[in-house]
Amino acid sequence: xxxxxxxxxxxxxxxxxxxxxxxxxxxxxxxxxxxxxxxxxxxxxxxxxxxxxxxxxxxxxxxxxxxxxxxxxxxxxxxxxxxxxxxxxxxxxxxxxxxxxxxxxxxxxxxxxxxxxxxxxxxxxxxxxxxxxxxxxxxxxxxxxxxxxxxxxxxxxxxxxxxxxxxxxxxxxxxxxxxxxxxxxxxxxxxxxxx
Amino acid sequence: xxxxxxxxxxxxxxxxxxxxxxxxxxxxxxxxxxxxxxxxxxxxxxxxxxxxxxxxxxxxxxxxxxxxxxxxxxxxxxxxxxxxxxxxxxxxxxxxxxxxxxxxxxxxxxxxxxxxxxxxxxxxxxxxxxxxxxxxxxxxxxxxxxxxxxxxxxxxxxxxxxxxxxxxxxxxxxxxxxxxxxxxxxxxxxxxxxx
DNA sequence: CTCTGTTGCGAATATACATTCACATGGTTT
DNA sequence: AAACCATGTGAATGTATATTCGCAACAGAG
Numbered sequence: 001x002x003x004x005x006x007x008x009x010x011x012x013x014x015x016x017x018x019x020x021x022x023x024x025x026x027x028x029x030x031x032x033x034x035x036x037x038x039x040x041x042x043x044x045x046x047x048x049x050x051x052x053x054x055x056x057x058x059x060x061x062x063x064x065x066x067x068x069x070x071x072x073x074x075x076x077x078x079x080x081x082x083x084x085x086x087x088x089x090x091x092x093x094x095x096x097x098x099x100x101x102x103x104x105x106x107x108x109x110x111x112x113x114x115x116x117x118x119x120x121x122x123x124x125x126x127x128x129x130x131x132x133x134x135x136x137x138x139x140x141x142x143x144x145x146x147x148x149x150x151x152x153x154x155x156x157x158x159x160x161x162x163x164x165x166x167x168x169x170x171x172x173x174x175x176x177x178x179x180x181x182x183x184x185x186x187x188x189x190x191x192x193x194x195x
Numbered sequence: 196x197x198x199x200x201x202x203x204x205x206x207x208x209x210x211x212x213x214x215x216x217x218x219x220x221x222x223x224x225x226x227x228x229x230x231x232x233x234x235x236x237x238x239x240x241x242x243x244x245x246x247x248x249x250x251x252x253x254x255x256x257x258x259x260x261x262x263x264x265x266x267x268x269x270x271x272x273x274x275x276x277x278x279x280x281x282x283x284x285x286x287x288x289x290x291x292x293x294x295x296x297x298x299x300x301x302x303x304x305x306x307x308x309x310x311x312x313x314x315x316x317x318x319x320x321x322x323x324x325x326x327x328x329x330x331x332x333x334x335x336x337x338x339x340x341x342x343x344x345x346x347x348x349x350x351x352x353x354x355x356x357x358x359x360x361x362x363x364x365x366x367x368x369x370x371x372x373x374x375x376x377x378x379x380x381x382x383x384x385x386x387x388x389x390x
Numbered sequence: 391c392t393c394t395g396t397t398g399c400g401a402a403t404a405t406a407c408a409t410t411c412a413c414a415t416g417g418t419t420t
Numbered sequence: 421a422a423a424c425c426a427t428g429t430g431a432a433t434g435t436a437t438a439t440t441c442g443c444a445a446c447a448g449a450g
Contacts, residue, residue: 012438024398024439028396088283090202104348107345107348131361139362142340144337145340146340155295167334170334170370208406208407217428219409222408222409222410228408
């Protein structure tokens with residue numbers, strides 16, 4: 001429903017119709033509309049976490065895991081275009097500070113898991129150590145986010161998948177720990193390596 | 196007003212109070228609320244364009260211009276936190292397709308100008324030519340966008356400026372046309388250079 | 391069978407908002 | 421001074437939507 005009509009289309013009447021009930025009946029299952037949105041956020045977080053867990057099982061290489069995670073992420077938001085619209089909607093991170101912090105925590109937890117992969121890569125020596133895992137995780141998010149927005153406003157005309165692949169290519173090359181990198185940027189792992 | 200309360204806070208009553216009028220008086224200046232939002236979008240676009248024009252005057256080096264543009268962009272959204280909230284709000288790119296395409300055009304025009312800098316850099320030989328200017332412009336947008344969102348949901352606790360600088364560092368190094376880049380990624384400018 | 395808790399329904403209520411309209415005011419033109 | 425135009429006002433209207441409430445159906449426990 002959110003994919004089609006946005007958060008505006010997510011009113012109790014429409015939801016009730018969708019599940020074959022009458023608006024007031026929804027109050028038997030949720031305290032109020034805010035409760036519904038909270039449940040939605042939990043659902044979304046579980047999807048994101050599921051992706052992290054899945055790629056952990058698919059490979060032991062943390063850098064490869066990130067690439068797989070990126071692909072899954074793209075697929076997730078392509079198939080559920082409502083997810084970004086919910087997470088970044090006014091209803092959610094708008095006025096009410098309580099909900100805003102919920103989203104903040106959601107993002108931080110997800111990015112925390114992403115950062116974990118970077119940390120592992122750094123310890124394995126495959127990623128430069130002059131960038132913090134937290135910073136890297138935010139950059140990682142930046143690989144898809146603008147593409148997703150363009151995809152949405154262009155009504156699916158923009159190729160998110162391709163853009164994400166390209167961006168990952170540039171990004172992963174840039175952060176890899178090669179001693180023959182750039183002139184003065186690639187002085188990674190001087191004495192700070194721990195592994 | 197949008198910075199504080201989000202698009203929800205942007206109702207005619209509040210706007211009227213802010214400018215010392217009564218709600219109905221606003222209809223002497225705008226056809227309706229949609230007209231107001233359209234005017235807002237125009238204002239925003241003019242700000243973005245102003246930044247592009249400004250950095251053009253500040254330097255002749257297109258790559259340096261992009262760095263300056265990034266800084267200005269960060270400053271713009273830090274000082275006017277409402278801008279991303281307007282551009283990415285439901286009211287704007289939600290249901291009504293007409294408005295959605297307006298935002299699409301706005302983004303495309305802005306990114307088009309960004310892409311122009313990349314094109315020039317490629318012609319000057321300072322940027323790899325195996326990535327299209329359009330792709331690069333989307334990546335450029337990705338340098339700030341997630342940081343801006345984190346900054347917002349964290350109530351200003353996140354350091355956008357720092358994150359953007361770091362991301363630019365990684366990104367600009369990665370796209371620079373150095374023959375001593377990575378193993379198999381940096382084979383830029385084989386015979387496709389025109390300048 | 392009766393009691394009780396759960397779920398659904400329809401109607402009523404309240405609220406927030408955009409929008410319209412008839413009228414007032416004040417400056418500018420003729 | 422009269423006519424006109426732009427701008428502002430207050431009241432009224434309509435609509436969308438969340439929420440509450442009393443009542444009915446119904447299933448399972450005793």
